[in-house]
Amino acid sequence: MEKHKINPVLSSILLEKYYEVLKRKERGLYFRPFKDRTPIDFEKYLEKEGFVIIAEIKKASPLKDNFRENFNPLELAKNYIKGGAKAISVITEEIFFRGSLEYLAAIRTITDLPLLRKDFVLDPIQIEEARAFGADLVLLISTILTKEDLNELFKHTKKLGLTPLVEVHDEEDLEKALSVGATLIGINNRNLRTLKVDQNQSLALFEKIPSRCQVIAESGYHNPEDLKPLIKKGFKGVLIGTSLVKAKNPEKKLRAFREVVDGAKT
Numbered sequence: 285m286e287k288h289k290i291n292p293v294l295s296s297i298l299l300e301k302y303y304e305v306l307k308r309k310e311r312g313l314y315f316r317p318f319k320d321r322t323p324i325d326f327e328k329y330l331e332k333e334g335f336v337i338i339a340e341i342k343k344a345s346p347l348k349d350n351f352r353e354n355f356n357p358l359e360l361a362k363n364y365i366k367g368g369a370k371a372i373s374v375i376t377e378e379i380f381f382r383g384s385l386e387y388l389a390a391i392r393t394i395t396d397l398p399l400l401r402k403d404f405v406l407d408p409i410q411i412e413e414a415r416a417f418g419a420d421l422v423l424l425i426s427t428i429l430t431k432e433d434l435n436e437l438f439k440h441t442k443k444l445g446l447t448p449l450v451e452v453h454d455e456e457d458l459e460k461a462l463s464v465g466a467t468l469i470g471i472n473n474r475n476l477r478t479l480k481v482d483q484n485q486s487l488a489l490f491e492k493i494p495s496r497c498q499v500i501a502e503s504g505y506h507n508p509e510d511l512k513p514l515i516k517k518g519f520k521g522v523l524i525g526t527s528l529v530k531a532k533n534p535e536k537k538l539r540a541f542r543e544v545v546d547g548a549k550t
């Protein structure tokens with residue numbers, strides 16, 4: 285696939301998002317349950333934590349419908365908390381991932397852990413939503429944004445007191461992220477143009493990131509042993525979705541990942 289040809293699934297998602305943004309702008313944002321809450325400074329939080337596991341609430345994906353029977357986002361979040369998650373990522377995209385902003389707000393009522401709004405953010409109004417529904421962090425995906433848009437969204441996120449997690453997949457994405465001043469970077473092992481996952485992507489791209497940045501590895505982690513090379517290299521954390529959501533016992537699965545993290549400390 286040519287570099288700039290966007291995957292048809294991704295272009296459908298982006299089209300849906302433009303439409304959602306238009307609807308939101310027309311309707312306005314009236315329900316703002318957490319508008320007075322002070323968000324957590326996630327970069328400071330990371331400095332005092334060791335390697336963190338960010339556990340993701342992910343009902344489905346464009347490639348796989350419903351990862352678990354009887355999906356209950358609150359139950360899952362409780363399992364993650366008991367299993368030792370240091371932050372929770374909540375996918376809020378509704379059509380392809382079957383997520384919801386409601387899940388985000390509901391989870392905020394049961395925990396003080398940092399929460400990430402995971403969506404395809406194209407417009408500042410989505411950052412206002414994230415803040416209103418209890419998020420601390422917002423994912424900004426470098427691949428789908430121009431440098432100008434990334435810059436505007438990055439500044440807006442900071443202005444609202446939230447932390448931008450800028451997601452990159454390759455050097456071109458990274459160059460954009462660094463040019464807007466990103467200091468918290470997520471390397472997605474999944475190429476959003478081909479949808480293929482390669483764990484080596486994180487390890488390779490890490491080398492190109494200046495040491496002032498804190499780096500999180502994202503996607504495709506199923507085996508606890510896979511965290512060892514990340515910890516050794518100096519990653520600050522990992523984002524895990526599918527393997528936890530699919531697990532019979534997500535709390536136990538998370539504990540297995542945690543054991544590798546705790547073991548690496550000694």
Ligand SMILES: O=P(O)(O)OC[C@@H](O)[C@@H](O)c1c[nH]c2ccccc12
Pocket residue numbers: 340342375402403404425451472502503504505523524525526527
């Ligand atoms: O389910 P996985 O392979 O553990 O991956 C989680 C997370 O990295 C993935 O859901 C993700 C990373 N970047 C995204 C952007 C949009 C939607 C989803 C994502």
